[in-house]
Amino acid sequence: GKSTLLRFINRLTQPSSGEVRIGGEPPPTTRADLRRLRSQVGMIFQDHNSFAHLDVWTNVALGISADLKLDTQQHERVDEALTRVGLSDFKARKATELSGGERQRIAIARALVRDKPVLLLDEPFTALGPALRRDMLDLIREIQVERKLTILMVTHQPEDARYAASRIAFVQNGRIAHVLPTKQFFAASAPVEISAYLRG
Numbered sequence: 001g002k003s004t005l006l007r008f009i010n011r012l013t014q015p016s017s018g019e020v021r022i023g024g025e026p027p028p029t030t031r032a033d034l035r036r037l038r039s040q041v042g043m044i045f046q047d048h049n050s051f052a053h054l055d056v057w058t059n060v061a062l063g064i065s066a067d068l069k070l071d072t073q074q075h076e077r078v079d080e081a082l083t084r085v086g087l088s089d090f091k092a093r094k095a096t097e098l099s100g101g102e103r104q105r106i107a108i109a110r111a112l113v114r115d116k117p118v119l120l121l122d123e124p125f126t127a128l129g130p131a132l133r134r135d136m137l138d139l140i141r142e143i144q145v146e147r148k149l150t151i152l153m154v155t156h157q158p159e160d161a162r163y164a165a166s167r168i169a170f171v172q173n174g175r176i177a178h179v180l181p182t183k184q185f186f187a188a189s190a191p192v193e194i195s196a197y198l199r200g
Contacts, residue, residue: 001171001173001174001175002122002154002171003046003122003123003154004174005154005171005176006043006120006122006152006154008020009022009041009118009120009152010037010038010041010043010120011028011034011037011038022037022040022041022118023040023117025037039116040116040117040118041116041118041119041120042111042114042116042118042119042120043111043119043120043121043122044104044107044108044111044119044120044121044122044124045107045122045124046122046123046124046126049107050095050103050106050107051095052094052095052096053094053095053096054094054095055091055092055093055094055095056082056087056090056091056092056093056094056095056098056106057078057082057091057092059095059106059110060078060081060082060091060106060109060110060113061074061075061078061113062110063109063110063111063112063113063114064077064078064113064114074113077112077113077115078109078113079091080112081109081110081112081113082109084109084112084139085105085106085108085109085112085136085139086105086135087102087105087106087109090102099127100127101127101128101129101132103127104124104125104127104128105136107124108124108136108139108140112143115147116149117147117148117149117150118149118150118151118152119140119144119149119150119151119152120151120152120153121140121151121152121153121154121155122154123154123155123156124136124153125137125155125157125160126156133157133160134163137160137163137164140153140164141164153165158186158198161182161185162182162185162186165182166181166182167179167180167181167182168180168181168182168185170185170191170193170194170197172193177191177193178191178194180194186198
């Protein structure tokens, strides 16, 4: 249900009932509406979606333009994104030469250059070790503050949520059962199903 919720938001999947609004705008009813909605939403999937035959720099640059006709400022945005995710020394390498965690960082850099107001993260850090995962959470939080983004992240790692989230939605049996401030989610007084989940 968690990943499906993200797909509803950017209309990769059409909900059978109810509606999702971004910025108070009504749900899209035309192709133009759908393009406008998707122009506001970036998404990083659990699968990094890198292009194996392309080098790292080109993989990230595709986030700006599919024809790769970038101006000087856009070139600088790609370089900056690679630096921020720790891949500046790897930009000439093919994606196949990188580890799973490094390829996931390509996806994060690509999202950075797109600079959309809503960013959806579908378990983006599962391939990363604890230290690097924390570094990437720090980066996402930093960017969220800088750009005033709305970020929705799906994770099975309670500590990631405790560290990075201001509010947590608890999904149970395909439905959002609770939405709580992070402090309340981890409190002893949390609803019993949340406490049971955290005890694991």
